[in-house]
Amino acid sequence: MVTTAYTREEIMGYLSEIADPEIPVLTIEEIGMLRDVLITEKGYEIILTPTYTGCPAMGIIEEDIERLLAEKGVGPVTVKLVYAPAWTTDWITDAAKEKMRKYGISPPEHSSCSQAFSVGSSVSCPKCGSADTQLVSRFGATACKALYKCNSCKEPFEHFKCH
Amino acid sequence: MADQNNLFKYLLRLGDNALVLSHRLSEWCSRAPLIEEDLALTNFSLDMIGRAQALLKYAGEVEGKGRTEDDLAYKRAERQFYNHLVMELPNGDFAFTMARQLLVSAFECLLFEALSNSKDETIAAIAAKTLKEVKYHRAHAEDWVIRLGDGTEESYQRMQHAVNALWMYTGELFEADEVDAELIREGIAVDQNSLRPQWQEYIGQVLTEAKLQVPADGYMQTGSRKGIHTEHLGHILSEMQYLQRAYPDATW
Structure with a gap:
């Protein structure tokens, strides 16, 4: 039973304070994973959606949610x-994309997701802003990112893939 | 109301395809020719393990016997797996792995696009999610097949050999049995045979661009819908299921 x-x-x-384990400058709300909270007779149901089906951060996020709400005395x-x-x-x-850029990750472009992968897309360097960048690897340290390098300032950087 | 047993079998098939190929691709970890490809192949693998998890979890719910996705992955015997044979074939060389990925991902793009309109809401949701991922896999495999096919004499030979060796495993992708027939009637499954012309057209285009010959359709291997596999699946399972077999219900 719900007591409080x-x-x-x-x-x-409360949940909007939880950071994405892979991109700690963003919260799970800002990235769009936190979808809803349903309050039923059985308690509180937190609705999450994964970015990628195999995203290994999901397990950590679930634990973070359970721990935080337990600390606040929210349950079940x-x-x-x-x-x-x-x-x-x-x-x-x-606003979240701007945080991402400052953190050093080139954010995804808006509404270009119909293309699974467009080589011609303009990914700009998060350090110097140059659009003269080059794809190094379609896959990076996490499922949601690709590796690029900037031809102007020579900085290698991660790009959050449009999905 | 769909026969739950048919739906259960269909979900196992979709889930096992993802699970077994995921395991195969994970074998490339630290062994790929380039670090970028190490990342790519293990990322594919990660997408597939996520898909397998979602589908097998749902399969367990449909079955209604309290089995979880882990129970289904780790505690079924070889004859109870329904993945297509092509998924379990050893990785071979890099050309073989990429040729298989192209043939499989091209099929999966068509399959999941169609399944995103399934009358089963859970299947439709997983399919719509998966479609984004498999398009990315296909784009990557397509690049490599073209680069290696239209590459050096050796890369061409290896890629052509891979496509030839894989071809007899492609017929099975488009088969249908009574499980399919029933679920197609219910609007849940897709008539996979109807995807074949589009698949052939696309594969034909890529192979032609890669300066490769499209193999002629000949004898096609089959068996997975009855749980009959090549000798390779048992070896995968002996490794994948080792821990749960040796220490049942172990957790950490």
């Missing part, structure tokens, strides 16, 4: 993964 009543907004507020909590609608980088806000 919390509103959906309060729970969302269940975390549910949903796949529809499928996560897209279009859900990442402009």
Whole structure:
């Protein structure tokens, strides 16, 4: 039974503090993984959607959610993964993209996700802003990123793939 | 109402395809010719393990006997796996791995696009999610098949040999049995045979661009829909399932 009543907004507020384990400058809300909180007779159901189906950060995020809500005395909590609608980088806000860029990751472009991979897309360098960049590897340290290098300032950098 | 047993079998098939190829590709970890390809192949593998997890979890729910995705992955015997034979073939050289990836990913792009309209909401959701990932796999494999086919004499020979060796495993992708027939009627599954012309057209284009011969259709290997496999699956399972077999229900 739910002993203390919390509103959906309060729970969302708590959860919006949780950072993405792979990109700690962004929260799970900013990146679009936190979808909803449902309050039922059985307790609080947290609705998450994975960025990529195999994203290994999901397990860590689930644990972070359970730990944080337990500390706040919120319970019982269940975390549910949903796949529809499928996560897209279009859900990442402009403010979050700016944080990402400052962190050194070139953010995804808006609404270009119909192309699985467009070589001609303009990925700009997060350090110097130059559009003269080159793809090094389609795959990087995480499923959501590709490796690029800047031909102007020679800096290698990660690009958050449009998805 | 769909026959739950048919749906269960269909989900196992989709899940096993992802699970077994994922395991195969993971064998490239630290062994790929370039570090970028090490990342690429293990990233493919990661996408597939995620897909397998989602599909096998749902299979367990449909079956209704309390089996989890881990139970289904680690505690079924070889004859209870329904992945296409092509998924379990050893990686061979890099050309073989990429040729297989092209043939499989091209098929999966068509399959998951069609399944994203499935009347089963969970399948439709997983398919829509998967489609984004398999398009990326296909693009990467296509590049390599063209680069190696239209490359040096040796890379051409190896790629042509790979395509020839794989061809007899492609017929099975488009087979249908009574499970398919029933689920197609229900609007849940896709008539895989209807995807064949598009698949052939696309593969033909890529191979032609790669200066490779499209093999003639001849004898086609089959068996996976009945759980009959090549000798290779047992070896995969003996490694993949070792821990749960030796220490049942071990966790850490």
